[in-house]
Amino acid sequence: MNDTGKTALIVGASRGLGYALTAEFLSRGWRVTATERTPSALHELAESAEGRLTVETVDITVPEQVAALRERLARSAFDLLYVNAGTNYTTDPSATVADVSTEDFARVMVTNVLSPLRVIETLQDLVRATGTIGVMSSGQGSIADNTKGGFEVYRASKSALNQLMRSFAARHADDPRTLLLMAPGWVKTELGGPGARLTIDESIPGVADTIEAYAGKGGLHYLDREGKTVNW
Structure with missing residues (x-):
């Protein structure tokens, strides 16, 4: 996938819709910073994202x-x-x-x-x-x-x-x-x-x-x- 140069910060991406949206934008060539509250499958996704996914930890509450x-x-x-x-x-x-x-x-x-x-x-x-x-x-x-x-x-x-x-x-x-x-x-x-x-x-x-x-x-x-x- 070509890198589009577009960047996204997706807060709350450890599972469900947030995880899927992260994967979707990665498939479209975006660079994504995605957050989790506790360790999640985002780290496995990052391994296949060719450096375009950064995982951060935050509890928004x-x-x-x-x-x-x-x-x-x-x-x-x-x-x-x-x-x-x-x-x-x-x-x-x-x-x-x-x-x-x-x-x-x-x-x-x-x-x-x-x-x-x-x-x-x-x-x-x-x-x-x-x-x-x-x-x-x-x-x-x-x-x-x-x-x-x-x-x-x-x-x-x-x-x-x-x-x-x-x-x-x-x-x-x-x-x-x-x-x-x-x-x-x-x-x-x-x-x-x-x-x-x-x-x-x-x-x-x-x-x-x-x-x-x-x-x-x-x-x-x-x-x-x-x-x-x-x-x-």
């Missing part, structure tokens, strides 16, 4: 670790910062807000909402002016499309993530970089479960296509894997 990552990458410049890290479910994914424990609720919100935006705030200046900042959102984050309920806490976390990205965009209205909220679909991963509608191979290439297609367009976009706009 620990601000000091995110700041330390920023220091380690101080001399880097990326075309893409993509935050995939997050958790799908509470202990009981069917729990309503009437039933969920405070601890579970707080854990999901810190992992899915607060921490990704802290990562973006901390690492944003590593992204080129022509670059893209993206977050793995979900179609379940859409308020307008929530006609059946279910997965209440997860839905709420993705809606809150979308809202904070919209606030980030408003605060950086003059920033030329593209901001993306990506909805990859319900995918068969450890977190998505075996009953999910899509395989990773049916989702991630489309996610990567959409990210590449929106490079340089600027503005905030809430999109699915086919590049279609998702209802707020």
Whole structure:
């Protein structure tokens, strides 16, 4: 694979969609820095990546670790910062807000909402002016499309993530970089479960296509894997 010269920082890439997105961009000739919280299969992937994959360690729920990552990458410049890290479910994914424990609720919100935006705030200046900042959102984050309920806490976390990205965009209205909220679909991963509608191979290439297609367009976009706009 020819080296395109493009660079990506993918946060939360040790497994599932983040790992697959890392492998996808490597297959397209990108150079990737990917993060893990604990040792993962990323190291095996790096062995076959001909020097185009660098693995970093960070727990995004620990601000000091995110700041330390920023220091380690101080001399880097990326075309893409993509935050995939997050958790799908509470202990009981069917729990309503009437039933969920405070601890579970707080854990999901810190992992899915607060921490990704802290990562973006901390690492944003590593992204080129022509670059893209993206977050793995979900179609379940859409308020307008929530006609059946279910997965209440997860839905709420993705809606809150979308809202904070919209606030980030408003605060950086003059920033030329593209901001993306990506909805990859319900995918068969450890977190998505075996009953999910899509395989990773049916989702991630489309996610990567959409990210590449929106490079340089600027503005905030809430999109699915086919590049279609998702209802707020």
